[in-house]
Amino acid sequence: MSDTDNLIIFDTTLRDGEQSPGASMDIEEKIQIANALSDLNVDVIEAGFPIASNGDFTAVQEIAKTIKNSRICALARALEKDILRAADALKDAKYSRIHTFIATSPIHMEMKLKMTPEQVIENAVKAVTIAKNNAEDVEFSPEDAGRSDFRFLCNIIEKVIDAGATTINIPDTVGYNMPHQFGELIKKIIANVPNSSQAIFSVHCHNDLGLAVSNSLSSVLHGARQVECTINGLGERAGNAALEEIVMTVKTRRDVFSCDTRIDTKKIMNCSRLVSSITGFPVQPNKAIVGKNAFAHESGIHQDGIIKSRETYEIMKAEDIGLVSNSLVLGKHSGRNALKQKMAQLNIQSDSDDSFNDLFDRFKELADKKHEIYDEDIIRLSNNIQLSGEDIQLIEMSVTSDSSKKPFAKIKLNIKGEEFQSSSEGDGAVDAAYNAINHLIDFNVELKLYSVNNITSGTDAQGEVTVRVVKDDVIVNGHGADTDIVKASVLAYLNAINKIFQNPNLETKKLSGI
Ligand code: KIV
Ligand code: ZN
16 A cells, blocks of 8 residues: 555435435435535545435436546346446436445344345346446445354455455444454455455444444454545435544544545535535534534633744644635625635636526525625535525514514415415424415325524524425425524525425425416
């Protein structure tokens, strides 16, 4: 290994991350995240599990068509039908990978697969052979490797490398391993598998004991050259290793790691905010790297130290993850040039003059309500969904919230050019507003998630609301931001309803009066 080894960053936010309970994303949102990951220079994007649903298939297909800067990977069990479905979804990708897996731990083989170890090897070899005939690049994972028998693991790995797998991923599926053990396991596998030099070894660690990042990094020290991770550590149960922590540790401790990543770290913060805003999963304030407090210094001693020399209490620069220091705060007197300069600082590009004008109008609208516009506000505005093209738009609303009466809301909507009005009581202001909207649509949606997050601090901060609604098994997310939380909630709900209304796979899309 040389000092310049590339550590491959394999992001699975769109696959394992989406398996987090309550983190479903719709196709447009997945494409938005895939674009942000590609901008971040992620080497491999695991875009989904095409056999799992038509939605997953289409998402992988669309991402494969759109993204040309990263390799697009699709997951498949060690079954022919899964692999062919994955290959089909990937056919427009510039660079593609099929990732096939089968469990190898005694408990999984006996209880889940009901297969003998010999049958598992046979299925794995067959799967890799089919995958190799259908994709230029094949990854194999022995699921629950962290609890598998070492000799069996080496045996199956040798056979799948012979069958054409070029990446061998070692998952700690249940997050059971300790850092020293897991690192040692990787080293021993590489040393004991006779053809190990023909593959890149990867790790995929879950965070059940809070050790996903430590286990991944220990493996890198012992020869792994791919890490599977997710933005903000999203993932099944307690999540996966957090991409931002892996990348910034390797970058900050180059004295320890003999490899580095291709990640454009200045885009980390933007990516983290986007994933949090789309999933409605807020980032905890003390989260390493991307938490609101990660670069905040509260105590007088620390502040004094930082003023004298930044390195006294900071091991990384906030700018390196995309937080702009000496930030220019914008307000209602700021013009187009100030906004353009701020966007350049924040690495935000607008696709056309029209989209810049749209952003500028929304910026002015916000500046009328809010004294100071911070970087987070601009990022939120630029990530905002294009509401102007929606069929159902809010014209006006009023909500009465009086401690002695039931909350009451009146809503006026423009539905495809016509005005409709409704009112309702509710258990709270948001409930009343949602009930009033429900009177204007003649299909039922089930609200699965309602989450509010403040974008900046202060009572005039924009509140960002994410809702998830389900209609006939189709799940959509809606987002809204405003300084008024009830209005942000209404915008989020209407955003979701518009997506349902425009979904060609749903039949009931009639609105009252149309
Ligand atoms: O955790 C796991 O084992 C997985 C595999 C599919 C790689 O997600
Ligand atoms: Zn996993």
